[in-house]
Amino acid sequence: MLRSVRKPGLGQLPRHLVASISPRRCLTYDSTLKSLKIGSDTRVIFQGFTGSSLLREDARALAATANARESLEWGTKIVGGVRPGREGEHLGLPVLPSVRKAMEVLKPDATGIYVAAHQAAGAIEEAIEAEVPLIVAVAEHIPLHDILRIHSMLKAQSACRLVGANSPGIISAVGKCRIGFQPLPCFEPGRIGIVARSGTLSYEAAASTLRSGLGQTMCIGIGGDILPGTSIREGLQILIEDNDTEGIALIGEIGGDAELEAADWIREYQARTPNPKPIAALIGGVKAVPGRIMGHAGAFALPGEPSALDKIEALKGAGVAIVNHPSRFGPVLKSMLSGSTPTGAGVTAPGQRRGMHTIACRPTSTQLPLHMGVSSQKRTLYLTQNAAFDLLRRHGVPIAEETDPSAQKLLAVTINKSTRSPCIIASPISDASAAAKFDFAYSARGGAPDVPVASIAKHLGLTPGSIDSLEHTINALVTIFTEKEAFLLETRIVDSGADHTVRLAAAHFGFDDAAFRSCGRQADVQALRDLTTEDPAEVSVEKDGIVYIKLEDGDIGTLCIFVNIFGGLTRGDMIAEGVVLAVKDLQMTVPVVVRIRGTNEKEGQRIIAESGLPLFAFDDFDEAAAKAIELAKGGLHL
Template sequence: MLSQHVLRKTRLPRLSSAACRSSFGTTSVNRTKYDATLKNLKIGRHTRVIFQGFTGRQATANAKESIAWGTNIVGGVTPGRESEHLGLPVLPSVRKAVDVLKPHATGIYVAAHQAPAAIEEAIEAEVPLIVAVAEHIPLHDILRVLSPTKHRPIHSILKTQSASRLVGANSPGIISSVGKCRIGFQPLPCFEPGKVGIVAKSGTLSYEAAASTLRAGLGQSLCVGVGGDILSGTGLVDGLKILVEDEETEAIAICGEIGGFAEMEAADWIQEYRSRTRNPKPIAAVIAGVNAVPGRIMGHAGAFALPGEPDASAKSKALEDAGVAVINHPSRFGPVLKTLLSGSQILSGNAIASLKATAPMQQRRTLHTSAVKRPLHRPCPQKVSPKQVTTESRRSLYLSRDVALNLLREQGIDVSETPAKVPDSAQRLLAVLINRATSSPCIIASPTTSDTDVAARSFDFDYPIHGTPDLAPILPKIIKILNLGEDSLPSLSTLIHQLVSLFMSKEAFLLHTLVTAAAPNHNAVKVTHAHLGFDDAALRSGKRQADIHALRDASLEDPAEVSAEPDGIVYIKLGGEKPGTSKSHNIGTLVNGAGLAMNTVDALADAGGKAANFLDTGGKATSETVKRSFEVILQDERVKCIFVNIFGGLTLGDMIARGIVLAFQDLEKQLAKIPVVVRIRGTNEAEGQKIIADSGLSGLYAFDDFDEAAAKAVGLADEKTKEQHTKD
């Protein structure tokens, strides 16, 4: 598959994967104008906020909370209306709202399929800060907004303008605790003025980080949620640049996860920041997805590694090498940053565990706080072959090899009739995918089947509003790299155009092929292998590409995973051993939020347990969703204990607790021998914990502290597994 270094355009003949990733980062040509908008992230009491979709139910509820908290919301936009709402003006367009209300920021509260147009309208009106919270925005819609193409009007291109900064999409928002300004849906009880800045991909992990710093007496300054999609308007490095210059921020927490290069780029930037700064601010980080399933999308649309991208362990190692204290659970941010702010050094995870009397869990990762010289070579990203990737995941569609080849044939692409007989030496790698680092589509070419070949290269191309992209500047270079001979040039050129056309027209995020010009027709380039991935949100939100998604064969997938989808639950089974074995994945997990769900699996592993599944109820889980989640988990005979880890944001702690009690009552027989450990934090946490404690239900345990809850779940699961093993 595609190694890290070919995802960056290079002029150098050869570099290590780490060096190439650093060298091929987003160029100053693409970023200079947009970088000027970084200052717009500095929100506070002065910030005048409008909402797009102001009169909608979600925006109304959010605005009421935010106004009561102190946010200076001055009005909003609802197309075609000019009236009042919540005692504030409603205007028919963003342009008119800018003229009348003079906003510094806009929160976009519209449906996913409407969000790209709303973002572009705000860019055209030059609103300084645009916060997009919607999930399931079609990838190619947002790609058209973010891609730094030269062929679009400058006012509608995010990366080539200097007026507007985008946070999101799929973002929990941005919040200044010091300035009492919230643009998003963060749980307000967790946020109080303080000194810790947070930049995060995951909403639930950032909420945990906020709650931890609050308990440690540190509070927060500014918290930026960059979002969990494949592409984002603001990245981790952007957040770091603001926080290190922010006078109110004394320490920084990073919440990252699998997918993309953002954490690696952050590590590079932190290394440089520490080298040039006499007293650098202490930084701690958590990276979710160490135990993510290769090729699966773990809840967030962007929570998976495209070919060539680093895994979570590589990201943790890079941050450690840069002098960042890497922890394994966000509840540790408070005590760790408090220790670092006091001037003490943390040299190991065991030192962090000792900071809490109720922390039996030992850290697996080593933590560093002093400047560390980076090794010349970083660990290579884990390679994922097409055979390892499952055929389907809720947030995407992967086509199996035979179905993919048939689709290519239907598109008029020349496919080899006997691919198994083509020797590897005659094949070349040719792929079209997303370069997350530059927010552009790209073509990757290698003269062999290996992307680690010294000649393998990546070439970005423009994403135009209309028509087809201009490949003329890069086509000769691609053809030269593939080195298939002059007679094959016309056929190869046609194939490249066909693949790019398929990528755009069918809204793919990955077209990975192997091609050949083997005998007897050396002038005809044919595809010998295909692994194709398509964006699920195009169908879910945009109601497009129904023909492509009709190719899904659910019979090849796990029935429990498929059955969870209609309820908005992302369920992925982990491990493949038989029930009752000593090494069984025996802990069922039920978590709200993709980042927190990944991290729960990771932290349980560090505590000596093995999660049987990843389960994300989603940010808007209800009592019925919780009950349905129990039913899905109980289909797995390996599960001997269920660990519920809920952090209340939109999901209220008391509502979840009632859902758990109802599930116990309705599933009494199934849960009779399966203990349930519940940890509820965040909004209405005290009420939720009381409901669990007062339920009087046997086998139901309530905890506030994650480490205590994890230790209890591991102990109960192991005890039940041993009992079954003894009986058998």
């Protein structure tokens, strides 16, 4: 079983911030949870309100302006914004030169950060230093190690709560307060609270509850980042405490232990509550390709983490109804609120409540990614083993020539998604079934002075004389992890015994591609990428900004094209116009089914319906999917 050993630390904080933190506040980030309770009185500012240049407004600035205008009209109390180093007015609201100045003059309760990924970490840090109570970061592709640094700051204070990054934001339908880019047509005051890792699936859930006549109270989009500032469990706690919320939709996915922690919390909640609120859940990634990031930065499993099916079983055992598509949330929760047992295709009724499902007895995956081929996504770059060995040799780590696989032990440096810290994973055997986690404080300077090497050596079953060699290996791995911005350095080690030297027998290294794509860092690591090991079809579309992943099976693809859009920041009419132009330009010979919901959905559906082209338009997912499968199996060509 996977055990976690926690070592607290401040990481590397700005000197002035460390000086301002009293010991009383060092371990109280949990106390900021109340800041998620937004409503009609919440005062909001925007960072990235007007763009970064006086000479031009880029697309991001225009999007932020449109979002602010729409939110204002809906009822959100936006009181102004920030433009670094400048003052003025925008949308009739004051613009201040810094977040600290905005805090003094405008006294906001929350800030929405609408800047590009390479600027987002600095904007979040500025908001933390100014002590804005709620910080909502929507940007995708913020480098992982920037987020690790931010979490080291958050753990050392009790003034700020972070939602995101890679988040659609947080919205109160009852309080008419939106901090994010959720499609407003899907949200009306009602009875259902939503907590979700996926933005698009949360919109689907909102639309489903609206169609069922339930509406929503609040939707907390914790975001798809590897290390979100707010967890599913924390979102659940807010919704359970909310008097307006009568039922809850939970949306999780592969990667991390957050859903298992939520299942544990739900068990405890139900055990102490006479009439607990009904909860339905969806877990994405049941059919995900192993070892591949399927969309969100955090949608992949690290060594020892549970699968999507493990998470589903844990939630079922906690008395949660399971759905296989967010369009089913509305009918299921409506049945549960009426006291009926939910039924129907794609629905699993709540299971009988079982005994406590604690951390100690959680299912853990013993299959690790060493056996997988090299892959590249927007957020990951894996090296070949030879390239990883070369990197290790430069740091003086000895490599074993040939070893007995049964003598190999697992040693990895990665991240603990639960504690939002870097950690060592160690197992006395080659897989993670007997692994333990040892957290250490993040430091941009590299090295790991607080890693309990003696404890790790004992858990690995190494001879006492090997501790110095193990310490050298761990320090080398942690240095590479920090300096090269890795997310996983997984190795198999052997203890030579006679000379007390720890040698590496295998290595699988994964690095955060966002550091290069967003901020231009780690070009030397990017240069180690071996394209000959990757799928040519997947590589060929990268130049066009497309992430393409081949799936093992399925009926929809070359036989029929299924365009499924639920627009938030992206408008449905723009998508529809693009589909129409593409079908005309490419002279399509396969049927195209288009399903559009979300922002400007009616206009998008009208464009498709009136295009005069052989397109099949739907707004219901099940109907659209059924049509696509029918067309694919029928072999219809245009």
